[in-house]
Amino acid sequence: MSEIRMALADLTPGRPTLVQTEGTRVVLVRVGDHVHALGDVCAHRGGPLSAGKLSGMRLACPWHGWMYDVRTGQCVFPGRGGAVPSYPVHVEDDEVRVEVS
Numbered sequence: 274m275s276e277i278r279m280a281l282a283d284l285t286p287g288r289p290t291l292v293q294t295e296g297t298r299v300v301l302v303r304v305g306d307h308v309h310a311l312g313d314v315c316a317h318r319g320g321p322l323s324a325g326k327l328s329g330m331r332l333a334c335p336w337h338g339w340m341y342d343v344r345t346g347q348c349v350f351p352g353r354g355g356a357v358p359s360y361p362v363h364v365e366d367d368e369v370r371v372e373v374s
């Protein structure tokens with residue numbers, strides 16, 4: 274397991290942010306003062322979710338539009354299954370910690 278640490282202030286609400294740790298690409302999404310962390314690689318054909326668009330709690334892949342719930346990583350695109358990894362996030366004071374396993 275590895276850990277990502279960064280300042281909450283470095284995450285812009287509504288703008289997905291790509292971070293990498295030990296070869297794993299993780300997209301961080303800040304909604305208000307909550308932060309969610311998902312695998313960045315789309316379950317369809319590997320599109321970069323960090324380049325996608327956030328609508329409410331849904332992050333859409335920029336390649337073909339599959340959508341994921343940022344709280345769970347579950348694909349919510351109609352008629353599609355699958356998921357991307359969802360990682361635990363802890364926010365304390367102004368520090369964000371993500372456990373990537």
Ligand code: FES
Nearest residue numbers: 315318320334337
């Ligand atoms: S690669 Fe993400 S929707 Fe196709």
